[in-house]
Amino acid sequence: MAGMRKLRIVSQILFFAAFIISYLLNAYPVAYSFDSEWFLRLNPLTGILTLLASRTAVLPLLYFSVGMIIITLVFGRVFCGFICPLGALIDFGDHYIFGKMRSPKRRPPLYLQRLKYVLLILIGVCAVFGAIFPLFMDPLSILTRVMTIVAYPFALVAGTDALSLIQKTGLESFATATISVPLYYAAGATVLLAAAVFAGGFIDKRFWCQYICPSGAFFGLLSRWAPFKRHVDSAVCNECSRCRNVCPTRAIAEKNFARTSAAECIVCGACVGIKSPGCGSFGFGGRGKAEIAGADIKRRHLFTGLLGGIAVAPLFRADAMIRHDMTGRLIRPPGAVPEDLFRGRCIACGQCMKACPTNAIQPCGLTDGFSRMYTPKIVPRIGGCEEKCFLCGRVCPTQAIRPLTYDDKSFAKIGTAVINRHRCLAWEQNKECLVCDEVCPYNAIEMKMVQTDKELFKVPIVYEDVCMGCGMCEQRCPIFDEAAIIVYRFGENRRASGPYANEWQKQAMRERRKKSDAGALESGPSAAPGEGVMPVDTSKSGLGNALPPGFVQ
């Protein structure tokens, strides 16, 4: 059944393609019609750990988790062999890139495989104490994160260079083509992360999967009693040990070739029929015997893991409690659940960062605290939160950011804008500027005639109760570097469940935005035709008899 190996390769290609397609479809606006986060839900460890850490059940996520657990209980670590796109990439790299550089005789000591179980227990204990340690726990989120922050933008930058070359030929259809490139902080750190994950290829096949991946450890623990397993026909086996040499995870015992470690076997099929047809096979009841061993961990490893977890978990809690954000600038995307719960749900996958159409969502760095690293924050200077978009919650696999409706999102306040009067062009320099008023989608800024330090001038004023903290003002403020209007975290409205809008807010909003339920057109058809004479109450605009800005006598 060398066909199994072929089947596995086809499956890896298909799932990798599905992953890439899902990833590319995670974009505004197509992601509204497509659940691009489904792929990230495939790893049951994500579901289990977020369930433990958040003490809440996110059902769409858990359905996937239960399904994959059942598959693993029956088939063993097929996720690692057939599904995981990181595994597929590692297989590719192992064979085509690192193949010649490794020495096949010198593999790391076998006991190193226990490390991943220790790490699994460690992050499990952290989860019990309420914290997700997202850095390395889930291969799917690692891959998405690396793609979002590094691979995709770098590919797009190369694309813009290629495009400008093509445009020099003057071909009409390319003349107005543009590629917009999202850029992210922590690109350097993420390159290092990717290198760390893949560099193991220099040392051993499936290095990550054998020694580090806690998800692999989780699958391994579940595979012990899987009915679908490896069999060896002892009548055919001549103990040539080729199967052991070719196994990427060394799951076949050294002296007894019929003995397979179900915890390490990733069901890749490389050993099937390696010497003669039928010498090794996979099935529910195959030819020959199947001797199955569990994970090679002793009690002391369990204790190491537990102790490690008990040591690390409070570190996490302490780090989360320290005031890293002294200036109040850590702004979470709209719909993010309250911070305690957020810590228990966000797996730092980067889906929201990819989906955001204005490149507003950025990964937190070390300065935000290592417990928050890679979790999302909005940096308004780079991009404001687009009023009509509510994608981030839709694509979050764990609902750390809740999926909101458009109406709800209009009340999911993420912060409040504050004008620095000493930097503002209008306030300080008495220059005609009103870009913040112009661009504010919520009509939270008004221009008022005010006696400034120098002259009576028209200046912007923020109505804090209307302001949603979207940050369009900060993004567009023409002042260089630090904008004259900055969004701070205070006033943020985060709910763990339930709708956001309340009647008081709706009423205040209605009045401020000067838009009644009848709509802006109401004054239209009833006006004297062709004249546009409106009974506008100029006293409301604070003008008195003065001319509005831009007009002269």
Add this chain to the structure above:
Amino acid sequence: MPITRREFVKSGAAAAAVMAAGGITPAFSAGTKSEVYVGKGNAADILPKIIKKMGGMGRFVKTGSRVMIKPNMSFASPPDWGATTSPEAVRVVAALCLDAGARRVIVCDNTLREPEICKSQSGIADAVKDLKGVVVFTPKEETLFEEKSDARARALTTTRVVKEMLKCDCLISLPTAKSHAAGGLSLNLKGLMGLVYDRGAMHGQMDLAMAIAEQLYYIKPTLSIIDASRALLDNGPSGPGQVARLEKFVAGTDPVAVDSFGATLASWYGRQYEGKQVAHIKNAGELGLGNVESNMITEIAV
């Protein structure tokens, strides 16, 4: 002052020749009155009539030429807010250009809000998507703009304008009619800011009203049409505000004159204004870039 159609077409041909020679604003020469054509109706009916009365689109668009249309598309507002050009008007003008033989029509605006959302919310992307040869272009990256300087300018001594515009044979300015909280009104002249890269500097480092007028040194619309189908009377440029359904269109080759006339169309902020009361229009007139005084503007009803 009635002129015969023949005289008109001749002057149009002369203008086109000058335009083909490049460089000088063909629409305006000092001392000559500027004509503005005013029509009322919906875009599909009245716009072709207006263009026909001006001598046909072929006066501005030659066979095989590349045309750029500059609408207001900068906000993610629905068309009935009056903050963006109506999609029907964009479609009609683009179709007229294609009929006149244009090989490419580029609907271009450097939007203030996120481009994809502006394109879809304003309805403009959908309105032109089935017209072959028409593309919507929202340049944002610096590399898509080219730096230009002009010694005559006092405020806007240097600026960066859309490269594609410089490569086009014809520019049609197609703004909506709206108030503007800093500029007074936003018509053709203010709308030209959508072809400029560094608008922050225009607010912060120079007199805005002068900078808006001086854009005409760099950006020269061949044809200017104000879409006053829905006039946003206050709370512009983004709205929402009071909207008057004027159902009017004003066109001309002198963008300053068209703007000056356009200022009289509605009661902005509850008051009537003359063109010369809008600071940037007044500046443009004083710089000799177009006609502002009403006695130098001929209104031709269509």
